[in-house]
Structures are given as C-alpha cells and as structure tokens.
Amino acid sequence: MAKIILNNQEVETREGIPVLQAALEAGLNVPHYCYHPGLSVVASCRLCLMEMKMPHPKTGELGWAPKLMPSCQTPVRDGMEVRFDSDKVHENQERCMEFFLLNHPLDCPVCDQAGECHLQDYSYHFGKSESRMVDQKHVTPKKDVGPRTLLYSDRCVMCSRCVRFCDEVAGTGELCITNRGSKAEIDAFPGKPLANPMQGNVVDICPVGCLLDKDFLFQQRVWFLKSADSICTGCSTGCSIRIDQNEDHVHRLKPRFNPRVNQWWMCDEGRFGFKYIHDKNRLTRLKLRRGESFESLRWESLAETVRYRFEDVAKKQSDKKIAVVLSPFMACEEAWLLVKTIREVAPEATLVLGPVPTVEQDERFPVGATNGDTKFIIRKEKCPNRNGIELIIKHFGGNTETFDAFVEQAGAGEFAAAWISGGYPTEWVSKDFAKAAGKIPFKVVHDLFGSALTDEATLVIPACSFAERDGTFVNATGVVQPFARAIKPPQGCKRDGQFFYELAELEGLYQSPTVLGMMAAEIDEFKEVYVPPQLPEHQH
Amino acid sequence: MSEYEKVLLKNVGKPNSRQLATYVEGGGYSGAKRALEHTPDDVIDVVKRANLRGRGGAGFPAGVKWTFLPKDREVTYLCVNADESEPPTFSNRVLMEEDPHQLLEGILIAGYATQATVAYLYMRAEFTEQYHIMQKAIDEAYEAGYFGKNILNSGYSLECYIHRGAGAYVCGEETGLIESLEGKRGWPRIKPPFPAIQGAFGKPTVVNNVETLANLPHIVNRGADWFLGIGPEGSSGPKLFCISGAVKKPGCYEGAMDFSVRELIESDRFGGGMRDGLKVKAVMPGGISMGILTADELDMKMDFSDPAKYGLLGLGTASAIVIDDRTDIRQVLRNVARFFAHESCGQCTQCREGTSWMYKMTNRVERGLGRMQDIELLGEIPAKMGMMPGLSICGLSDGAAFAISTIVEKFRSELEDYVRNENDDAVRIALEIAN
Amino acid sequence: MAWKAIDRVNAPAEESPSLSEPLKEKIRGFFDRYPTKRAVLIPALHMIQDDHGYVGWKAMEEVAELLEITPSDVFDTVSFYSHFWTHPKGEKVVMACRSISCDLLGADRVLDECKKVLGIGDHETTPDGKYSLMTEECLAACDHGPCLMINEKMHKCVDPANVRKILEDDANDKLDIPRSNLYDGANRTSA
C-alpha cells in the first residue's frame, strides 16, 4: 500500500506500480499509447507525461520539477506528489496529438477502428481540430502482414506495442520495426508473416486502426455492436471474453482482462472459433420420432415427455440401465438441472462424462516458456468445462461410468435409455459410439448438429451455442467463472438453461445465478465464483 | 590565451606516429604501466581529482561516472565511443588516425580503473582508413602484451575489439551505442537504469569518448594538479578544437579552454582568420547541436560554462563551423533541420514528428515558399522537444531544438524578410504547382 | 484484395544469394568476441554486404538462423542503418557528404556533378553496375570539405571540376595503407 497525492487528492495505491497505472485506476483519463500493463515499458510515445514534486538539487526543498516525467516509467513511491492537470501537461498532450495526426491520412470514414480508436478519442479530448502543416504527408503502404491481419502503416503511431507483444508474449517475434525516424514502419519479414497462435491480440492492443483483423474488416461499424461478457469455450483455459454482436449476429470475440486466467489475451483458435454459431446446418427443431420419421414437438410438452418416458423406462425395464451423458460444453447449471431431473425419475441413472476432445499437449507462451515464465497457455483440452461437469458428477455420486465403459456396455445392450448431450462445435460422434448407441432403444439427443446419433434418436433437442447461453464453467485450474448470453437462440431453439429449468419443474424463468445459488447450497466449490475486475475506464 | 604545449596532438606529424615503436619511444604506455602498479581505485581517484570532463559532448566527469559502477559486479564492459558523427566534428578521427596507441593506452587505463573485461571500440562505419589503422595498432598492442590475458604480468586481463557501426548518428548516444553493439537498431534506452548499472548485455558498462580516454595516459603520468593547471577552473585539461567553414586554416587544434570563438577563428594557432576577405555571419561553435552564435557573440569562451550564457546547449564537441556573410541563413537552417530529421531514431513522438515537420518547413522556406506561421512554428516546436524538458528519451532532440531555435531566434528578422508576404493559400497553391 | 498491399505472407519472388560456408565460418569467428550471438549481427552484415554487394532476403534469413534470432530481427536492424543496402548496389558506392561544412563549401555542386557524370540520382546504380550514388551526413572530415567517399577511400576538398577525373580513376577506392580484412567478406582476396 502506498498513498500518493494525485492532482491534489490523496489516493491509495500500490507501491512500485507505474504512476500511470495508479492514475488510470483512480479514474483519470491519462492519454497513453506505448504503455500496456502486459508489456515492457518503453516510454516512447511521451503522451503520458506528468509533473512530479522533487527535492530541489541545491536547497532540498520540495517543489514541482521543471521536467515532465513519463508516468508509465515512474514507479509509485509512498508520499509522492504528481499531477496531470497542469497547463504544462495539457500542452504536451495537445502537441503530441498534433504530431500524431501530421501524417495521418484522416480516413476515419472507412476505418474499422473508428468509434473505438484512441487517436479519435484523444484528439477529441486532448487535441486541436486543425493541422498547421501544409506540407505533403508521408505516404506509407498497406501491408498484408499475416493471413489474418492487415497493417495500414499510415495510421500507425509507432507505439511498438504490436512488436513487443510478438517478442514478449507470443515469443515468436514476427513483427519488427523498419527504417528510422519519421520513415519508421511496422513490418514483417516476407514469407515469415504474423501467424502465431495468439496473433489476434495485436489487433486488440493496437490503439489505432493500423492493425486490423481481416475477418472483421468492413463487417460492422463498431458503434452498432453490443457486447456480453462470456468465457471462451475453445479450451479449458477459459479465457474471459467479450462477445460483440449486432442483431443477434456475432461479429467478433475480444479478450477481457482476467488476472487469474488470461490476463489481457486470448488465442486465435478461440477468437475465430465461433463461426459454427451461425452455421446454417444447426439443429433448430425439437422433434420426436414417430415410426420411421420425426414430427415436431412443442417445447411446452418437452418436460412432461422426458420425465414420463424416463420414469417409464426406469420402472418397466429395471433390469436395464439408464444413462445421462453430460457434455464438457455444458454449463454447470445445465448439467446440475439435468442430472437432478433424471435422477428424480430414475434414481439409478448412470452419469457419464462425454468425450473430452484433447490434442497432444498444451501450448505455452512465450514459445519455449517453461513453468515460471509462462504468460499464456492454450490447453490441450478443447472444451471449457470438464472440471465443472466432473464436480457435478462427483456431487450426485451413485452410478457413474467413464465414457469408454459406457460405450462398451451400451454396445452390449446394457442400456435401455440414454440422455446424450453434445454441443460440440465439430463432429464428435465416433463410429463405435454410433454403433453402440444403436443398441439403446430410447435416446434423447441434445446437440447442435445432426449426426448418426440424431438420425436414430427418439427425441432430438436442438442445443444452443455458448453465445446463446449463460451459466458457469470451471476451468482447468479450478476457477469457477460465470458467462453471459449475447444473442437470442436461432428460431426454433430454446435456451438450454430454460428448458432444463422447466425439466426440473422449477417455476418461472431460468436465471443462472439463482441456479448457481441452489448448487452452492449443496456443493462447496460453487460458493465462490470469480468475476474478474473491470479494467479502469480509460485503460486500453 | 596562454602559451600552450601540445599534449594530445604532440605526436601528430611525427614520422611513423602510428607505430607502436614510435609511440613507446616517446614514452608511450608508461602511463598504463604506472596505472597497473596502483590499485584501480587509485586510478579512479586521480581521474576524479583531475576533474576530467567527458569530451563526447555532455561534459560529465569521467572519474565520477566510474564510481557509479556497482561494487559487487563481476563483469564490466568498456565502450569507447568513436561514433563521431556530429557535424562538423573530426577530432576523434585525428586522434585515431595519427596516434592510435595513445587511445589504446587510454583504453587500457580506463579498462583497468573500471576493471573492465572487454573494451569495445565502437567506430562509425565511415571511419574506414581509421579502422584499418586502429586494427593494426590493436594487433600490435596485443602482440606486445598490452591487451589479452595477464597484461604486463599485472594479473589484469582485457580484450579489446573494434565494433564497426553502420551509419546512424544516434548510435553515438551512449545507450544507442549499446543497443547497436548488441546487434539491434540504435534506439536509445530509457534511463534508469543507467549503463553503469545495466548497460551492454545487461551488465555494468562505461561509455567514454575517444578524446576523454586519450587524456588518461597524461593524467596518470603527470598527475591531477598538472591537469588542473591547464585552462580555467571547471574546464581544465588539454582539449581539441575543430574549425571548418570559411576560415583560412580549417583543422583540428589543441589548446586549453581559455580563449574565445573570435580567437579560434582569428588566431594563427587556429583558424588563421577568414578566407577570401569574407566576414563572419554566424558560428556554430560546439557542433550543430549546440546552437548558433551571431557575429556579435564571438566573445564566447570555448569552455564548459560560457556557452550557456549565449543561449547555447553547451560546449558540445568544441567544433566550430564558421558561416560567412554571403551565406543565406535559410540554407543553414534547412541543412541543420535535414540532419536531425534524417538522424532521429523515431521512437519519441516529439522528435520523430517534430524534426521531420521542421525539415519540411525549412525546405519550403528555402525555396521561397515560407509563411510567417512557419517561422512561428520553427520557434515553437523546438521549445517543446528534448530530453531537458523531459519530452524525449535521448539528447538528439535537444540538439535539434537548440540548433533550430537559436537560428530562428537569432536570425529572425532575416528569415522574416524572406517570408513576409506569404499567406497560407498562396503557399498551398505554390506547393501544388511545385510538387 | 481490392487494393494494393505489400505482400509479407509469401516469400519474396526475387532470388538472392546464400551465405557460403567460408562466410558462415568467418561470422562464427566473431562469436567469442561477444556474450550474445546477436551482437555479431552488425559485423556479419558488413561481411555479407562485402561478399554479396548487398544484404538480400535470403542472407537475412540465413544469418538469422546462424545467430539464433528471427529474420524480422535482422530486417529490423538492417533497415535502421544507412550503410546497408537491401537491394543490389554498384561495385563502388560514392557517398557525397551533404552536412553543414561540406554544404557551405559547395557539396551540392559536387553531388550534381556526380549525378551528371554517372547519369544516376541518389540511391541509384549505373546500368553497368559499377557505381551507386548516395548522400550521407557528415563524414567527420569537415576540414577538407566537400568530401566524397568512394567505398573506403575518402576524397577531400573535391572540386566539381575534378569529379569526372576522380570517377574515371580505377583506383579511386584504393587505400594506400595496410588493410585489415577482419570485416571483409570471405570472398575478398586482396588483403
């Protein structure tokens, strides 16, 4: 803890953090470009300068030092006094903004960043509206720096954040600075483009419209976007993300600051892995088998149908087993409601954790990092909630089975009925599994896409994607994190949480916090949910 | 101006002055031998007492700088700054070309005093002949046991390597030099940490100029009092001065820091007066970065303290360009502005954008397309750049600021005469036609 | 893409020379001078430029591998310094000083004469590949301005009237002192 005087007011902060960080945390709008808390300090944009009281070199008397100081480079010391509200500070900010715009093409009308650009914002807050330069501007080229990313050199403010990200966080170092002085540019070596698995972050941290995402290019004016705070489902790291959507169409995912999980970053796999949400082939019809074909079922009849049929099987075929296959893509709440329901009507039901898609190994960053210096991990488990589902299964106890054992037993005809939840973004039903499932006479299949399973199901329930759902996931390190819904489910679908809620015969609308509360009363792990702190308003 | 016996340049003009044998014959390497017989702290002490101020431009006392090195260090690097790129400076060239062993002896003494393990002689790429001369001298010195392991049986070891630059003025700045030595672009580093604590390869490092080090053999041999006895207080010791431009005898000269710019131009010991009957219009007496003097300011003393009284940044490299009365001040202004725009490393906003904008303006002003507002801006922009007001990482932009602002201030009326009738629209139209 | 953008995704189409084994060996010879391999980069670039005449993409990539850094690190460093050429230059580079002393002593007339005699502009190369021309800042020989440097050789007090003679002299880049070949490429035979 340290107390400093900031613009004449006493502020509590932490010893040793940059004064800029302390000022931003105190709510001040201090303009800055090169500083990023996740990167090394270079203090080169000279925009964040402040005044600081120092002892006079001769008399020792404390007074405002004649020099401005970079607040990003100056650590907080207990008792120090600084200010950002003086004419001298404002004058520097105004001058810098004029400089940044000297050679800028002023092409905001066609720039993707417009609306979330710190050149626009700062010019508005700290700059002047007129350039005093009549001379020709430097013209610098656009560059195709990577398969996913474009660089508009002429909009660059040379903060070098992107270069430092590639060097220090990704550890791949694809980006560099070329030339010097006002001819300096960001560049990549030809044939060695920006393509590391975390490269999308450079677009996020570029404070201006210089680095842009080809995927998002010219898709949306950002001011039309509405966002929801979610969790990435790409792997078990569980990065905090923001889903940006307009009219129920997801346009992009952005990482959200989360000091316990992903810091400021996310990987490309997660960032761009959401396209399946809007796949035309998604299941959108609740349907019940009648002989060889299906007929639509009304959502209102779902609860009754499910409860009745499982109860019926449990009673009439007590020599056979009933399975509930839970997906590691389900929210904890959804799984809890489902198990609760089925176990009510079929207390002996066997709980099974569905397949956990896994690749060879975790990817650590910076590339080559070992435990101590790891800044980010893309985990080998390509689903968000194995840990959460395992908690639920453990809690309910009773009959449980691994997926492999379940498949084997189902193949041997031991199961009379099964609820199978999928929700995997890619094909997940193996031939063996499909074959074994063929031996289960009564199957409820709850999934995003059609498969051999749905073809043979008794009841097909269209599932919702993570962007349409809310609840909590438990990540690889055991952090319990809530995620919110961003868009409405497609026509014909119903939010999973809602129908699970109805299945459990609970009154009213599904609210994940309410269900979480009920779970927490029974399961200690859910008593503490982690919601990362908001970044200070003016931090970027 | 006192009588003066040459010290640093005493071997210049001697036959075979570059050869080790010649140097040793004249008493060379006796300073180093003497130093090796004392403790490193003794050597630091005598240099500190002599108040040897750095000759590279900033004038920081060398002995004091060495004491900033942490006590418990294991590795220390010595970087010898031979990047000499400040127009119009060439004294290091003369020292290396004419008397390479004097510098090497200085390197050995500084290395010993700081307990350096390796000395890197950072030479600008354009020093070609000088590079070959220095490399030859280093080879000779190694052979004679002045470098390498266990030098002269003292138990002290020092390697000495030349590291050639590749064309960038900013690599003369000590941390730019260190970055360049490490194989990177010469972007000066933010301080702290200072090189003495964390310099080359993250280790404690001392950076000294060639001329600073060339003084060391003499200080060690003759003592601090001898050194203090030369020149005025605070500016003691032998010093090299360069003079070029419209004088009869352009060149590099040695003296005490006890004479004026006028004497530097007029004296037969130095510039020998103006050539072809020209008159002085202006002088940039310390390298262009320090700023300009008018013909009325030639009484400025070439020492460490007087330049500030004339609105200059400092003594700099004590290298004067004498500008004659036929010269259009716009040419000087444009030339100087171009230099800094070309050499700005580009990390600090004010320097990167300010220098290039000023160059564009001065270029236009020279072409007769200036505006009154340009003159205003050329006064305003420099006032708001540089390391001194805290606005940049290195001193290059202070140099740009002083060079340009003193020209604009001191020659304002001449500049205004050229642009008085211009207005913005006329400029825009003229530019469109011209470009 | 509908507009032009410089392509960094694909490897450059143009051919450029590789580092020969002797050159690599010469570069490795510098390793024990520095505590990091990266520090050998600038010496290596000098040697490469001496051998190849310039530092091409291929050479950048290969020297990066040799020094265990990324090609973009090399690109970054190469482009910062005015001494290195990233495209082929002439056998001899004529560097005309344009800083203040030389400028006031008529450097522009010397430069104009060079352009006229060689028939090329700044940073251009004659069609026969013999000469490239560039301007440089102060060459630290201001007492003898205007200065022209041709490769390693400094020409002092150059009179525009003599430029043709200088440029026509085959030995205009030869030094008359013993050279060190430490920074030369591996291909250079004369020492």
Ligand SMILES: Cc1cc2nc3c(=O)[nH]c(=O)nc-3n(C[C@H](O)[C@H](O)[C@H](O)COP(=O)(O)O)c2cc1C
């Ligand atoms: C832009 C810039 C260029 C510089 N160029 C040189 C140079 O070429 N040679 C030099 O010795 N010092 C140069 N300096 C000064 C060095 O930073 C440093 O102060 C000096 O090498 C220290 O040596 P000294 O204390 O022996 O003078 C330069 C400084 C700046 C800001």
Ligand code: SF4
């Ligand atoms: S591209 Fe963006 S992040 Fe990179 S230096 Fe330029 S402004 Fe900064």
Ligand code: SF4
């Ligand atoms: S002041 Fe200029 S030269 Fe110095 S570090 Fe900043 S931009 Fe580079």
Ligand code: FES
């Ligand atoms: S200098 Fe502090 S944010 Fe850039």
Ligand code: FES
């Ligand atoms: S100005 Fe030309 S060599 Fe110095």
